Amino acid sequence: MNSSNGQSSKFKRSAVQVDQAQSLILPFAKRMDSELVPLAKASGRILAEPVRAPHPFPHFRRSGMDGYAIRSADTAGCMAEKPVLIEVIDEIPAGSLPSAKIAGGTAARIMTGAKVPDEADAVVMQEMTELRESGGRTYIALKREIKAGANITPIGLELQEGETLLESGRLISAGEITVLATFGIHQVKVMRRPRVAICSTGSELLGVDEPLQDGKIRNSNTYTLACQVQAAGGEPYILDAIADDLQMAKRRVEEALAEYDVVITTGGVSVGDYDIMADLVQEGSLEMLFNKVAMRPGSVTTAAVYKEKLLFALSGNPGACFVGFELFARPAIRTMLGADKPFLPRFEALLGRDYVKINSFTRFVRARLEVREGVLYATPASLDESSVMITIKDSDALIIVPPTGTGLSMGERVEVIQLPGDSFQTPL
Numbered sequence: 001m002n003s004s005n006g007q008s009s010k011f012k013r014s015a016v017q018v019d020q021a022q023s024l025i026l027p028f029a030k031r032m033d034s035e036l037v038p039l040a041k042a043s044g045r046i047l048a049e050p051v052r053a054p055h056p057f058p059h060f061r062r063s064g065m066d067g068y069a070i071r072s073a074d075t076a077g078c079m080a081e082k083p084v085l086i087e088v089i090d091e092i093p094a095g096s097l098p099s100a101k102i103a104g105g106t107a108a109r110i111m112t113g114a115k116v117p118d119e120a121d122a123v124v125m126q127e128m129t130e131l132r133e134s135g136g137r138t139y140i141a142l143k144r145e146i147k148a149g150a151n152i153t154p155i156g157l158e159l160q161e162g163e164t165l166l167e168s169g170r171l172i173s174a175g176e177i178t179v180l181a182t183f184g185i186h187q188v189k190v191m192r193r194p195r196v197a198i199c200s201t202g203s204e205l206l207g208v209d210e211p212l213q214d215g216k217i218r219n220s221n222t223y224t225l226a227c228q229v230q231a232a233g234g235e236p237y238i239l240d241a242i243a244d245d246l247q248m249a250k251r252r253v254e255e256a257l258a259e260y261d262v263v264i265t266t267g268g269v270s271v272g273d274y275d276i277m278a279d280l281v282q283e284g285s286l287e288m289l290f291n292k293v294a295m296r297p298g299s300v301t302t303a304a305v306y307k308e309k310l311l312f313a314l315s316g317n318p319g320a321c322f323v324g325f326e327l328f329a330r331p332a333i334r335t336m337l338g339a340d341k342p343f344l345p346r347f348e349a350l351l352g353r354d355y356v357k358i359n360s361f362t363r364f365v366r367a368r369l370e371v372r373e374g375v376l377y378a379t380p381a382s383l384d385e386s387s388v389m390i391t392i393k394d395s396d397a398l399i400i401v402p403p404t405g406t407g408l409s410m411g412e413r414v415e416v417i418q419l420p421g422d423s424f425q426t427p428l
Helices: 004-011 018-028 174-182 221-232 246-259 276-280 318-336
Strands: 034-038 067-070 084-092 106-110 122-125 130-134 137-142 164-166 187-191 195-200 235-238 262-266 287-290 302-306 309-314 346-351 362-372 375-380 397-401 413-418
Touching: 018 287, 018 302, 018 309, 018 318, 067 084, 164 174, 195 221, 195 246, 221 235, 221 262, 221 318, 246 262, 246 302, 246 309, 262 318, 309 318, 318 362, 346 397, 362 413, 375 397
Parallel strands: 084 106, 195 235, 195 262, 262 309, 346 375
Antiparallel strands: 034 187, 067 106, 067 122, 084 137, 130 137, 287 302, 302 309, 346 413, 362 375, 362 397, 397 413
């Protein structure tokens, strides 16, 4: 494939815009099937179907505080000069049921969250009562009227039976787990995680456990991608690196596409003699979606389809590989999971320092978000070249810098993409 025709076709790439590239990918991001998982293992998964309330919540009238369950009619005309005495005939801890009926002139001691007796229509807080003993019986003295419904949480206040608890496509986190557990939903139907194969290409690569050798680099991109795949909701599978051999690469990629739901390669997508992925995606068995994007870094990012499965060929440069995944592979994985928001959040911020680089393509610049005096700033990384990896760890956003012949000045309003993770936190 390293013929003059092959080389010519690699150089004649036609660039597509980022949003166009994304729209070409998503139709092939087929929704995964579903599976049942125990509630304890549902965190971080995507709901496969809506969940509806199997019963109202709360499903019984419960006390809003520690106090006494009474009949409000017994307090009619009550005042400080004319207190009413009500006999206490029962005690109801949380989790217990009433053991006596509340007739006129009687009350039950009740704890927060406990079931209110059917005959009672109000709970008076303990602080509003005065205990009195007479003839071996216990009474509470009330000095003001109590309205019906006071301090009682009615049945179905939060949700009625059949109401939607959670929509399909929702990410399950602590709040969702709370809701599911409250309604006794101990098994959850979630989307199956896409199985994503990851492999690097290049004879220059060393395993991460190998000693450093002159002229070679360690295969770090596969581990970065595995982390990104996991954060997106997929199951990463790191495969052995592929040497610079087109036929071997073709066989290994086809095997991976047959076994896994998505395949991501890194390296070998530019125009050099040994950039085998650029040749591979021109083979007749693959349908090319695009092989150049009008962006920096990662303009040579490539996507193709093999028997309705997606292949992403990302740059071997760490920065470009990282950005290419977040812009293209991540939304595809999220779409396969049925996520209601497959793309990373975008918002505006002020530029934290001058950005002087001139761009003919849109550039996605690694940046750090921070709040200064209540205003959000995005500060570009000091090193943001495609080959630079060290600033990936310090970045929680990408600044979208449109083509410019002058650069941008500090304080200009820019659009940013927030990267996954919790590294950015607003100050307390």
